[in-house]
Every structure is written in C-alpha cells, then in structure tokens.
Amino acid sequence: MSTADLVGTTQAGTASAAHIEQTERHAAHNYHPLPIVLASGDGAWVTDVEGRRYLDCLAGYSALNFGHRLPRLIERAREQLDRLTLTSRAFYNDQLGPFAQALAELTGKDQVLPMNSGAEAVETAIKVSRKWGYLVKGVEPGKARIVTMRGNFHGRTTTIIGFSDDEVATDDYGPFTPGFVSVPYGDVRAVADVLDDTVVAVLFEPVQGEGGVVLPPPGFLRDLRVLCTERNVLMVADEIQSGLARTGRTFACDHENVVPDIYVLGKALGGGLYPVSAIAADDDVLGTVRPGTHGSTFGGNPLAAAIGHEVVQMLKTGEFQERARVLGERLASRLGALVGQGVLAVRVRGLWAGVDIDPALMTGREVCEELMERGILAKDTHGSTVRFAPPLVATEADVDLLVSALEDVVVTRLHRSRR
Structure with a gap:
C-alpha cells in the first residue's frame, strides 16, 4: 500500500505523509487508522x-x-515519577494501600486486585470466578462454565476472543479455551435457560461499547442481578468502557441501582496517562486468591497506584x-x-x-x-x-x-x- 493510498483524498502534508509511511512500514498492521498524525x-x-x-x-x-493532559493528573504523575515507579509486588509500596482502599470504597467492595490492561482485568475476573466456583460454590474440578453475551467485546487475548462472535477478531487464532456459553445480549430468560450447577459467573457489559453503544432492555440489569443471586452465580460487570463517569453515573450499573459481585475496571482508571486496571469484589470472592496463584510484574506499581488514586479522588466529587x-x-x-x-x-x-x-x-x-x-x-x-x-x-x-x-x-x- 502506497503513502498516497493511505492518505487518500485528505490534505495531509509532507510531515504527515512521512510519519504515516514510517508507521505502515515498521509497525504491524493490526489497526487501520485515519490518515492523521x-x-x-x-x-x-x-x-x-x-x-x-x-x-x-x-x-x-x-x-x-x-x-x-489534565493538569491535576499530570502533576500527580510527575510527583510520583520523581519518587518511585516500580517495585513489583514482592515488596509493599506506599501508594498501593491508599489506592486500593479508595477504589474499594468507590465500588463499595472489600478488596481490589490491580492489573494493567483491561484485557488483563477481564482475564483476572475469569480466573477469580472459576476459583470461587471451585472453592466456594463447590463445582466439580475442571467443569466451571461462564455465561457471556453475544456482541461482546472484552479484550484481545485468546481466551477472551474465544467467546467473541466477531469473525475479524477470531479468524485464524484458534483453538480457543473451553468453558464459556454465549447467549443473546439483554435476554435474561436466555441466561436462565443455560444456568446449571456448573455455571460460576455471568460476564457482561452494561453497555456494549464496541458493538456501537448498544443498550440493554430496561430492567435487564436488575433482573440479571436477581437471577444471579437466586442461582448462586457471580454477576461480573465489565465496566472498562462504561464505568468511571462515562454514562453519567459512576458505573453504568448504577442506572438500575445494581451492584455486581465483581466490577471489572480499566481505561479511565489510568487517567489517559498510564495503563491501570483492576477488579473489585468482596472478601468471599477475592479471598479465594492466595500468594502465588495470580500476579503481574507491573500490577499495583507505585506510579499506577498514584494515578489511579487521583482518578478515584476526582470521581468522589460527582x-x-x-x-x-x-x-x-x-x-x-x-x-x-x-x-x-x-x-x-x-x-x-x-x-x-x-x-x-x-x-x-x-x-x-x-x-x-x-x-x-x-x-x-x-x-x-x-x-x-x-x-x-x-x-x-x-x-x-x-x-x-x-x-x-x-x-x-x-x-x-x-x-x-x-x-
């Protein structure tokens, strides 16, 4: 593909064309950007x-x-950059505790588990849901299943795209991880029909952003909350795009006054400066995680925690x-x-x-x-x-x-x- 083809009919100048050509030559073509630099x-x-x-x-x-570049966030990041950026979780740092407490309070949950990307947070929610299913619900080892919604977008790992119905995302990447069953988005009856003793969680987006800002039917979140409680299944809300004020409430689930068992958070949690993600849940869920069973070199690092904490403080004002x-x-x-x-x-x-x-x-x-x-x-x-x-x-x-x-x-x- 030539630079002229990439620029198309736009009036991109020499500098833009050079940057576009350099990127197209040396960066893998996993995106099709607009011709703007x-x-x-x-x-x-x-x-x-x-x-x-x-x-x-x-x-x-x-x-x-x-x-x-919100000045408040830039200043907080700069301050932390001058002090400490990374320790790994092999040691405590002075930023993670305050961040974890603030995010737990914002979500109304007991604990948080910090990660980096949104996909990592979704993978973490999947792992924790399965562990809860085996250790708390008593599902037979190796049999745990998770219900997902058609039209979903939860990330790009092989496990996550395995329950996507977007052929562009899935073609030539299989085989995929078993243990998932997909139902139509917003159909609580369809969810109920597939719930059995092996199902440990229902993973969903309160608003399907990648799908085109697709809204569930009124009452769906509320009905799903009731169903999950009745069937002893975790309600796992992927609020990576919809959460943190985007929809006019702190979380999109707030529109129906629903609190999921697990919040999955990311994107805006890093303030547009740094990849920060996390899941939040109560002790009976996140208490199943023990040292060595899950981790991340960068998850919960001091820089990420400092930025995430500042974001939470901003959200508290409404x-x-x-x-x-x-x-x-x-x-x-x-x-x-x-x-x-x-x-x-x-x-x-x-x-x-x-x-x-x-x-x-x-x-x-x-x-x-x-x-x-x-x-x-x-x-x-x-x-x-x-x-x-x-x-x-x-x-x-x-x-x-x-x-x-x-x-x-x-x-x-x-x-x-x-x-």
Whole structure:
C-alpha cells in the first residue's frame, strides 16, 4: 500500500505523509487508522503535526474520560515519577494501600486486585470466578462454565476472543479455551435457560461499547442481578468502557441501582496517562486468591497506584458524572433530530453515543473520514455505525460542533444521493 493510498483524498502534508509511511512500514498492521498524525493534546482537543486542531470524540475508547493532559493528573504523575515507579509486588509500596482502599470504597467492595490492561482485568475476573466456583460454590474440578453475551467485546487475548462472535477478531487464532456459553445480549430468560450447577459467573457489559453503544432492555440489569443471586452465580460487570463517569453515573450499573459481585475496571482508571486496571469484589470472592496463584510484574506499581488514586479522588466529587449527564442530554437531543436525515437510529447513555448511518448512504468509515475533514475525530464500528465519546471536559459548544459536523456530512451526502 502506497503513502498516497493511505492518505487518500485528505490534505495531509509532507510531515504527515512521512510519519504515516514510517508507521505502515515498521509497525504491524493490526489497526487501520485515519490518515492523521497527532502530535499534542489538551483537554478535549488534539493537534496534528501540521498544526491542525481536532475535537477528539473517541477519547481513547473512554480511556481519556478526563481529557488530554489534565493538569491535576499530570502533576500527580510527575510527583510520583520523581519518587518511585516500580517495585513489583514482592515488596509493599506506599501508594498501593491508599489506592486500593479508595477504589474499594468507590465500588463499595472489600478488596481490589490491580492489573494493567483491561484485557488483563477481564482475564483476572475469569480466573477469580472459576476459583470461587471451585472453592466456594463447590463445582466439580475442571467443569466451571461462564455465561457471556453475544456482541461482546472484552479484550484481545485468546481466551477472551474465544467467546467473541466477531469473525475479524477470531479468524485464524484458534483453538480457543473451553468453558464459556454465549447467549443473546439483554435476554435474561436466555441466561436462565443455560444456568446449571456448573455455571460460576455471568460476564457482561452494561453497555456494549464496541458493538456501537448498544443498550440493554430496561430492567435487564436488575433482573440479571436477581437471577444471579437466586442461582448462586457471580454477576461480573465489565465496566472498562462504561464505568468511571462515562454514562453519567459512576458505573453504568448504577442506572438500575445494581451492584455486581465483581466490577471489572480499566481505561479511565489510568487517567489517559498510564495503563491501570483492576477488579473489585468482596472478601468471599477475592479471598479465594492466595500468594502465588495470580500476579503481574507491573500490577499495583507505585506510579499506577498514584494515578489511579487521583482518578478515584476526582470521581468522589460527582463533578464528572454530572458533566456527562448534562452534556449527554444535549447530545441525545441534537442527535435525535438527525434521525430520518440519513441517520437510522441513535443510542445515547451519558456522553456516549452510537449512531447508525443508512448503509445505502455511506459507510461508517466514510463518515469518519468526512468528519475528520471538518475537524472531528470519531471511530466507526460494524459497517455503518459511528461511535462518539468526547472527553467529559468537553463543552456545550464542543458537543454542538460535533453534531453540526455530523449533520453536514450526512445531509450533504443525502442531498447528493437524491439528485
């Protein structure tokens, strides 16, 4: 693929083209980025190597909930960088305890187990669920099963993609780990039908972000909580993308006043600065973990703990949750007005939206390319769906700019198609 092909019809300059060519030559092609080379960021905005500014409406898949380079987080990270960054868990450090306590209090759980990436946190939740199943529930050794939801996205390890139904993610990577059964998302009856004495957990996303901000039916989370309690099965909520204020509440499960047995957290927990993830659960669940049975060289390191602790402190004020709620209402209202004008459907939860474009009009990729030309960065998924997740530090004017740009893209294409 040539540089010209990569740049396409955009007006990328010489510097951009050189960076793109270098990346395509030496970095594995596991992504298909838009032809833009970013060099700096501040708040909800980023600037490319040519000096053009863009509104970041992806926010690192919610890892940048607090925006780029939030001064409070930068200062805390810099302070810790000058003191201590890594010890391994072979020793105690002075940052992990305060972080663990703060996160436990935020989640209302007894303990946390810190890791690094979101996929590691999901793998940790799977392992802990199985161990709980054998040691507490009494499942026959080697027989534990976990229920998952179709359309899920929990990460990229071989175990996790083994229960994905996305062929792009799974093709040529098998064989996969057994012990999982998949049911339709949001169907509590389907979950009930597969629960037997071997099932130890139900793993789900309160909102399926990668799927296009897919919302479960009203009452699903509440009904699932009741079912899991009745059947003695762990309710495991993957809040890696949906948690930490993105949906207008601290956790997406809060929208139905539901508390899962295990929270799986990541992305925004690192403040957009550093990979930080964790699971949180009560003593009867995480108490099954013993020294040597699970670990991570970097998990719970002083730098990660310092940043994660600062993030938790910010969330305790409720400021970011309220911003997501208020800005989300504005986003939902303005996006809703586009339905019927090249937009088939809109789904919004807090400051997070999935927009289904009429596939006869244009693909999601084409929409994102057109938006980029108008100074808006977004990401497509599954054909003609586009996701929007601006940082929670965005303004009302930013939200209006994003919707106006989308309106210009789809309405312009709609008018052309009718000529």
